Amino acid sequence: MTLYAKMALIGCGLIGSSIIHAARAAGVVGEVAVADSSESHRARVTALGFADIVTADPAAAAQDADLVVLATPILAMGEVAAAIAPVLKAGATVTDTGSVKTWVAETLGEALAQDVFLIPGHPVAGTEESGPDAGFASLFHNRWTILTPQRREDAAYLAAVERLTDFWLALGAKVELMDEKHHDLVLAVTSHLPHLIAYNIVGLAADVETVTEGEVMKFSAGGFRDFTRIAASDPIMWRDIFLTNKDAVLEILGRFVEDLQALSRSIRWAEGEKLEALFTRTRAIRMGIVAAGQESAAPNFGRDR
Amino acid sequence: MTLYAKMALIGCGLIGSSIIHAARAAGVVGEVAVADSSESHRARVTALGFADIVTADPAAAAQDADLVVLATPILAMGEVAAAIAPVLKAGATVTDTGSVKTWVAETLGEALAQDVFLIPGHPVAGTEESGPDAGFASLFHNRWTILTPQRREDAAYLAAVERLTDFWLALGAKVELMDEKHHDLVLAVTSHLPHLIAYNIVGLAADVETVTEGEVMKFSAGGFRDFTRIAASDPIMWRDIFLTNKDAVLEILGRFVEDLQALSRSIRWAEGEKLEALFTRTRAIRMGIVAAGQESAAPNFGRDR
Numbered sequence: 001m002t003l004y005a006k007m008a009l010i011g012c013g014l015i016g017s018s019i020i021h022a023a024r025a026a027g028v029v030g031e032v033a034v035a036d037s038s039e040s041h042r043a044r045v046t047a048l049g050f051a052d053i054v055t056a057d058p059a060a061a062a063q064d065a066d067l068v069v070l071a072t073p074i075l076a077m078g079e080v081a082a083a084i085a086p087v088l089k090a091g092a093t094v095t096d097t098g099s100v101k102t103w104v105a106e107t108l109g110e111a112l113a114q115d116v117f118l119i120p121g122h123p124v125a126g127t128e129e130s131g132p133d134a135g136f137a138s139l140f141h142n143r144w145t146i147l148t149p150q151r152r153e154d155a156a157y158l159a160a161v162e163r164l165t166d167f168w169l170a171l172g173a174k175v176e177l178m179d180e181k182h183h184d185l186v187l188a189v190t191s192h193l194p195h196l197i198a199y200n201i202v203g204l205a206a207d208v209e210t211v212t213e214g215e216v217m218k219f220s221a222g223g224f225r226d227f228t229r230i231a232a233s234d235p236i237m238w239r240d241i242f243l244t245n246k247d248a249v250l251e252i253l254g255r256f257v258e259d260l261q262a263l264s265r266s267i268r269w270a271e272g273e274k275l276e277a278l279f280t281r282t283r284a285i286r287m288g289i290v291a292a293g294q295e296s297a298a299p300n301f302g303r304d305r
Numbered sequence: 306m307t308l309y310a311k312m313a314l315i316g317c318g319l320i321g322s323s324i325i326h327a328a329r330a331a332g333v334v335g336e337v338a339v340a341d342s343s344e345s346h347r348a349r350v351t352a353l354g355f356a357d358i359v360t361a362d363p364a365a366a367a368q369d370a371d372l373v374v375l376a377t378p379i380l381a382m383g384e385v386a387a388a389i390a391p392v393l394k395a396g397a398t399v400t401d402t403g404s405v406k407t408w409v410a411e412t413l414g415e416a417l418a419q420d421v422f423l424i425p426g427h428p429v430a431g432t433e434e435s436g437p438d439a440g441f442a443s444l445f446h447n448r449w450t451i452l453t454p455q456r457r458e459d460a461a462y463l464a465a466v467e468r469l470t471d472f473w474l475a476l477g478a479k480v481e482l483m484d485e486k487h488h489d490l491v492l493a494v495t496s497h498l499p500h501l502i503a504y505n506i507v508g509l510a511a512d513v514e515t516v517t518e519g520e521v522m523k524f525s526a527g528g529f530r531d532f533t534r535i536a537a538s539d540p541i542m543w544r545d546i547f548l549t550n551k552d553a554v555l556e557i558l559g560r561f562v563e564d565l566q567a568l569s570r571s572i573r574w575a576e577g578e579k580l581e582a583l584f585t586r587t588r589a590i591r592m593g594i595v596a597a598g599q600e601s602a603a604p605n606f607g608r609d610r
Contacts, residue, residue, distance in 0.1 A: 099527070124524050124526050124527050125526060126526075126527075128591070143526055144523055144524060144526075146524075176523070182515070185513075185515060185516060186516050186520050186521075186524055187524065187527060189509070189510050189513055189516055189521065189529070190510065190520075190521055190524045190525055190527050190528065190529040191524070191527025191528045191529065192528075193506060194506060194527070194528035194529050194531070194532055195528050196565075196568060197502055197506065197565070198528070198587075199568070199583055199584055199587050200561065200564050200565050200568055201498060201499060201502065201561060202587040202590050202591070203564065203583050203586060203587050204494070204557075204560055204561055204564050205494050205495065205590070206586065206587075206590055207560075207564075208490075208494055208557070208560070210487075210490060211490060211491050211494050213590070213593065215491050215495075216491075216494065216495055216590075217593060217594045218449055218481070219429050219449060219451075219491055219492065219495045219496070220495055220594055221429050221430060221431075221448055221449075222404070222429050222431075222492060222495045222496025222497075222499070223495065223496045223497075223499035223500050223503070223535050224494070224495040224496065224499050225594065226499070226531040226532075226534070226535060227499055227531075228587070228590060228591040228594055229531070229591065230528050230531060231584075231587035231588065231590070231591060232587070232588045232591035232592070233584075233588075235580075235581050235584035235585045235588060236581065238580075238584050239577050239580045239581045239584060242572045242580055243572070243575055243577055243580070246572055246573065246575070249572060250569060250572060250573060252509075252513070253565070253569055253572075254569075255509055255512075255513070256505065256506060256509055257562060257565060257566070257569075259505050259508065259509050259512075260501075260502070260505050260558070260562060261562070263501060263504070263505055264555060264558055264559075264562075267547045267548070267551055267554060267555060267558075268551065268555060270548055270551070272544050272548055275540075275543075275544045275547055275548070276540050276541065276544045278504055278505075278508050279504055279536075279538075279540035279543050279544060280540045281508060281511065282503075282504050282507040282508050282511075282533070282536035282537070283536065283537045283538075283540060285507050285510070285511055285518070285521075285533060285536070286433070286507070286533040286534065286536060286537035287537070288518065288522060289522045289525055289530065289533050
């Protein structure tokens with residue numbers, strides 16, 4: 001069943017192209033327009049043939065669209081919103097895929113008119129690949145998409161939220177509605193801090209003078225390799241996440257360093273019981289995640305066994 | 306070709322049982338004796354039927370052995386060495402599988418006689434599973450095993466190192482010889498610090514009052530899940546690693562926190578270029594690891610000596 005007669009994707013990387021593949025496979029969209037500022041991305045989208053319209057101009061893509069999905073790096077969204085605001089038709093739904101929601105809600109909220117339904121969103125899915133060639137239809141299968149609706153009670157807005165929920169369900173995702181501030185704290189813990197740490201440790205490994213890069217690569221199976229996969233994520237996308245979710249990230253980072261100093265002290269003073277107690281507790285958390293089935297549905301990129 | 310007529314495995318968890326499976330598959334050992342202090346482990350080894358002798362007594366297993374492999378948690382090795390020292394036959398090779406080598410070399414070196422060939426070792430391989438049921442013959446395929454021979458130049462010792470190298474090659478591993486202090490620094494970077502950080506962040510996630518455990522599990526696909534896999538590693542094994550590689554771990558950890566504070570400052574002051582530069586650099590390191598084939602499972606038997 002077609003939910004949106006015309007969908008516009010602004011920014012067509014891994015997430016944007018996967019949304020198009022998945023929406024086409026589910027049969028929930030009619031016409032698909034893509035706007036991307038990158039000439040090479042546009043050339044690839046044209047060659048891959050999954051869009052009806054390919055343009056550099058967000059306004060041209062968003063014209064007459066029933067659903068507009070912003071899938072650019074976060075800091076680019078303000079400019080995109082300003083560009084599309086004048087051409088959006090009344091009753092259009094505007095959503096996004098950014099990993100930070102408070103900043104996006106404020107920025108897009110200021111730019112868009114009230115007769116447009118702004119529903120910020122975040123599909124919690126990804127791979128280490130990027131670009132329009134990386135997309136695939138099953139990326140969102142059994143993954144959570146979080147929507148952070150505005151505080152609006154009008155029936156038309158609530159219907160728009162319902163329709164967007166149906167859209168994500170049709171793409172195979174599970175949907176959760178959440179307050180945007182809470183989203184940003186949860187993701188600071190489960191995603192932003194892990195990425196920051198992975199970037200930091202991979203950078204450090206390259207800097208240790210007495211250990212060669214070859215040695216780091218050879219012996220990365222000892223745990224380091226998992227960090228390199230995370231630290232290969234798109235640099236611009238992640239720069240924007242840290243800059244726009246600054247408060248939550250710094251709060252969680254402060255706690256992380258505090259805990260790490262305590263752990264460091266336990267090692268220095270050979271407090272074996274404390275170490276063992278923490279390591280036993282974290283193992284139980286992993287068992288919970290495996291039992292909850294979060295592992296089985298996950299794509300298994302580059303992992304052994 | 307049989308390299309060791311009798312092999313004794315002291316401690317039969319994931320690594321110990323995998324060595325037995327792999328050595329039997331390669332046909333490089335005759336009789337296999339297992340000693341394990343855990344009654345349930347002994348019962349499983351007996352039920353699985355991959356050992357000729359199963360005992361609680363390390364000395365009984367090591368008696369007449371040509372190769373003795375210590376695969377217990379590190380801190381247990383001193384006691385094991387003291388127990389087996391009186392019964393070891395002259396010319397026997399003693400090695401281990403611990404992730405720390407300086408402590409092991411010193412502790413075993415003090416306990417064992419000079420007519421025994423002590424060659425500390427470390428197969429850089431593992432899964433999140435543990436116990437004798439978790440072992441499998443291909444665990445070491447295309448993975449590095451590091452040997453840290455003692456400073457002995459006698460021909461018999463050098464021949465023993467050569468034989469142990471052939472043993473690991475036969476098990477599908479690649480072998481590198483290394484100074485034990487250097488090993489401990491390299492592994493502090495590529496394995497010990499990543500584990501410490503994973504334990505720390507998974508513990509922190511469970512402690513954040515306003516984020517539920519259910520939320521952490523649901524949204525773990527954003528990066529956190531990789532950390533939970535690492536943080537599910539065996540608690541006793543890892544406690545011992547941090548206690549016995551204290552100096553290298555604290556040194557690397559100090560640098561890690563220093564770098565993290567700089568990164569924190571870049572976020573606070575919105576230094577986008579600095580963040581982007583680091584994230585771009587770490588991505589290149591990942592590409593190097595993928596290009597070096599560390600990700601592929603392609604077997605590479607015996608060609609990397």
